[in-house]
Amino acid sequence: MASQLDCQLTCRCRKRLESGFELDAALSIPLAESPVTVLFGPSGSGKTTLLRLLAGLERPDDGVISLRGATWCDSSRAICLPPQQRRAGFLFQDYALFPHLTVAENVGFAATPEAARKLMETFGLGEFAERLPRALSGGQQQRVALARALAARPALLLLDEPLSALDAPSRIRMRHELRRMLLESGVPSIVVTHDRMEAVALGDWMAVIAGGRIRQAGPVQDVFRHPADPQVAESVGVENVLPAKIAARERGLLTLQVGEAHLQCVDSGETGPVFACIRAEDVALTREPAQTSSARNRLAGRVRLVTLEGPLARVELDCGFPLVAVVTAQSAGELQLNPGDAVCAIVKATSVHLTT
Amino acid sequence: MDWQAIWLSMRLAFFTTLILLALGLPLAYWLTWSPRRWKFLVEALVAMPLILPPTVLGFYVLLAIGPRSPVGALYAKLTGGMLPFSFQGLLAASVLYSMPFTVQPVAAAFAAVDRKLLEASWCLGVSRLQTFRRVIVPLSLPGIATGAILSFAHTVGEFGVVLMVGGNIAGVTRTISISIYDQVQALNYGAALDTSLFLLGFSFTVLAVTYALQRRIWAVWPVN
Numbered sequence: 001m002a003s004q005l006d007c008q009l010t011c012r013c014r015k016r017l018e019s020g021f022e023l024d025a026a027l028s029i030p031l032a033e034s035p036v037t038v039l040f041g042p043s044g045s046g047k048t049t050l051l052r053l054l055a056g057l058e059r060p061d062d063g064v065i066s067l068r069g070a071t072w073c074d075s076s077r078a079i080c081l082p083p084q085q086r087r088a089g090f091l092f093q094d095y096a097l098f099p100h101l102t103v104a105e106n107v108g109f110a111a112t113p114e115a116a117r118k119l120m121e122t123f124g125l126g127e128f129a130e131r132l133p134r135a136l137s138g139g140q141q142q143r144v145a146l147a148r149a150l151a152a153r154p155a156l157l158l159l160d161e162p163l164s165a166l167d168a169p170s171r172i173r174m175r176h177e178l179r180r181m182l183l184e185s186g187v188p189s190i191v192v193t194h195d196r197m198e199a200v201a202l203g204d205w206m207a208v209i210a211g212g213r214i215r216q217a218g219p220v221q222d223v224f225r226h227p228a229d230p231q232v233a234e235s236v237g238v239e240n241v242l243p244a245k246i247a248a249r250e251r252g253l254l255t256l257q258v259g260e261a262h263l264q265c266v267d268s269g270e271t272g273p274v275f276a277c278i279r280a281e282d283v284a285l286t287r288e289p290a291q292t293s294s295a296r297n298r299l300a301g302r303v304r305l306v307t308l309e310g311p312l313a314r315v316e317l318d319c320g321f322p323l324v325a326v327v328t329a330q331s332a333g334e335l336q337l338n339p340g341d342a343v344c345a346i347v348k349a350t351s352v353h354l355t356t
Numbered sequence: 357m358d359w360q361a362i363w364l365s366m367r368l369a370f371f372t373t374l375i376l377l378a379l380g381l382p383l384a385y386w387l388t389w390s391p392r393r394w395k396f397l398v399e400a401l402v403a404m405p406l407i408l409p410p411t412v413l414g415f416y417v418l419l420a421i422g423p424r425s426p427v428g429a430l431y432a433k434l435t436g437g438m439l440p441f442s443f444q445g446l447l448a449a450s451v452l453y454s455m456p457f458t459v460q461p462v463a464a465a466f467a468a469v470d471r472k473l474l475e476a477s478w479c480l481g482v483s484r485l486q487t488f489r490r491v492i493v494p495l496s497l498p499g500i501a502t503g504a505i506l507s508f509a510h511t512v513g514e515f516g517v518v519l520m521v522g523g524n525i526a527g528v529t530r531t532i533s534i535s536i537y538d539q540v541q542a543l544n545y546g547a548a549l550d551t552s553l554f555l556l557g558f559s560f561t562v563l564a565v566t567y568a569l570q571r572r573i574w575a576v577w578p579v580n
Contacts, residue, residue: 084483090475100494
């Protein structure tokens with residue numbers, strides 16, 4: 001048990017902000033299993049505040065924070081280490097590079113010349129050494145900020161929306177680049193983001209925060225596949241969260257009643273009123289008429305709206321309840337979908353996930 | 357021209373500025389970042405010399421440093437001298453009188469430093485004092501220079517406080533402005549004109565340099 005606690009970050013913090021917003025987060029991250037943890041939530045959910053609490057830049061009204069058995073903060077014992085003693089590297093959204101110092105001076109700000117030189121090399125910053133930060137591109141600034149944080153030999157790295165200051169093309173390119181750099185650094189990291197593509201690309205583990213509370217935490221794939229509640233489902237981007245009743249249960253399959261329609265899904269023991277969660281990309285569309293005898297869920301409906309989003313088309317349907325499907329723009333064209341058209345939506349039983 | 361008075365004024369202004377930088381930087385730091393709610397009281401106190409007649413300030417300083425006051429008594433015990441009508445007494449009064457001219461521009465410059473830069477430095481393990489020295493001061497240099505120049509110039513031009521606290525002792529407390537007043541009283545208009553012209557030119561130059569600094573004509577580094 002002790003060895004398990006040894007490699008954990010534990011945080012249980014309550015803080016009321018002047019705006020009246022209250023953060024009340026309990027979180028425990030197994031750092032050994034999760035080199036990169038994503039703290040995911042919509043804006044205003046309290047993720048940056050939580051990150052600042054971890055760094056020691058904010059003081060909780062009440063709470064405990066410990067890293068690998070070392071107490072960083074314990075309000076019951078009146079302990080709250082200043083940021084200088086926590087050794088938590090913090091990467092600000094806009095990088096906060098010292099504007100009056102060159103790249104080399106920034107990286108070496110709190111490091112031995114040897115460590116600074118090595119990191120400058122690792123991050124390919126040699127050619128910019130004598131430049132001032134404002135002469136660098138966003139991606140280069142990010143590398144400097146990361147090198148500066150790592151040069152101080154942090155025990156934990158905290159990144160606040162690290163990609164948000166970049167333009168869209170470099171943001172996508174930098175996702176994998178950033179993950180590679182974080183893994184290579186060997187320092188466990190917590191990355192705040194509100195972008196689910198970023199969450200998937202960067203994280204091993206994720207914690208979903210909404211309304212100042214941690215709603216769910218676990219391996220990224222688990223959280224996306226099995227959202228714990230409708231709010232998590234909505235925030236991780238499961239477009240269809242449908243209130244349902246269990247109508248029948250036989251041979252490992254459940255029949256759900258959603259509005260007037262029926263849906264089949266895998267029985268994992270839920271009872272009572274549930275929410276059926278279906279990702280939009282798991283909904284296929286066809287012009288063939290519905291056949292209820294099929295093993296798959298076939299739902300008759302009408303097209304309400306078709307929106308093109310680059311190579312994809314988002315199709316909103318009315319199947320007695322609203323249902324959103326995402327198909328390729330090409331197949332949307334082939335199906336010639338127009339508002340008012342009758343279509344059939346197909347959802348595999350295994351693509352329907354239940355939450356209560 | 358009364359070179360003795362000019363030299364005295366310059367010395368007084370130099371030491372006043374030096375002391376003000378030592379006191380004003382920490383005070384401005386505290387005023388800028390302290391979470392204390394009552395700091396507005398200190399702000400008001402620091403700004404008082406801006407509106408108080410110099411005679412009132414001078415009168416209180418005279419009372420405070422007189423031989424019967426605790427400060428005056430302590431000073432007499434330590435040095436055997438007296439503060440009123442001495443260069444040291446004049447220096448103490450000048451520091452109080454020019455305090456807002458240092459503290460206000462410096463506090464404004466500190467407030468313009470992005471707080472995230474301080475936090476970034478703290479998170480790198482750098483102490484608050486070192487962060488002040490390595491981040492805040494270099495980024496506030498134009499404001500600090502403005503504060504120093506204004507304090508210097510304000511001390512060179514002071515009259516009321518000097519008259520109350522220092523009197524008119526040649527080589528000890530007779531500053532430029534007192535000297536001009538003396539010359540006019542003695543109907544010695546030629547000398548008064550020369551010294552006044554010197555002060556006029558000096559003041560204009562100082563203000564021009566200050567505004568140029570604020571516009572960052574000779575910026576220490578370019579603004580983003």
